């Protein structure tokens with residue numbers, strides 16, 4: 346049996362402003378920092394210890410991991426960063442307000458872009474400044490792998506490749522692992538870990554800055570999972586992410 350902890354970054358400045366974020370490198374808000382510190386304290390209280398951590402190339406996840414590890418006095422452990430754990434690429438929606446986009450295209454369309462499994466948001470054009478190709482972080486990544494938009498389906502493919510090749514062998518070797526990533530890259534991971542259908546994943550929303558603890562069997566199939574913290578607090582945070590009226594605020 347193994348334990349695995351997943352954590353979505355704390356609230357970002359762009360979550361707060363209700364903007365489509367994707368691969369844009371938004372920083373944590375003050376609330377997001379507090380969420381990350383609180384998550385670290387909870388993990389410490391519950392006597393979790395980690396040997397290896399994984400995160401994305403985006404600062405909201407990297408900093409969340411750092412705050413968590415700092416609270417746990419584990420800043421020294423091995424941390425792997427990968428673009429494969431980045432948020433789902435939101436294409437040309439990145440940087441737009443979810444409110445204004447819903448007013449323009451309708452709430453239904455925005456819901457499809459946000460939560461359907463295989464609907465692609467409009468793609469960036471190659472010459473768009475937001476093309477990751479122009480960002481030094483991605484200079485070593487093959488052109489063919491750099492997305493200009495993604496549905497959750499594509500995100501699942503890249504997260505799964507990394508899981509199979511890098512993360513699952515470490516867990517099977519007995520390393521205690523924490524993954525700090527994003528709402529949709531974690532939904533991708535949860536989809537294949539829990540073997541959810543493309544319909545079932547629609548209703549899964551991951552709250553910010555809240556550790557999700559999995560117990561896995563020898564084949565890494567989940568036996569149990571729970572969020573750390575008070576049930577009421579977690580439920581209100583999940584509703585906050587899912588809330589369609591957040592779009593219309």
Ligand SMILES: O=C(O)[C@@H](CO)OP(=O)(O)O
Pocket residue numbers: 360364365366367368432435459528529586
């Ligand atoms: O904007 C984004 O990148 C994501 C996560 O914050 O938003 P959503 O919940 O709409 O997929």
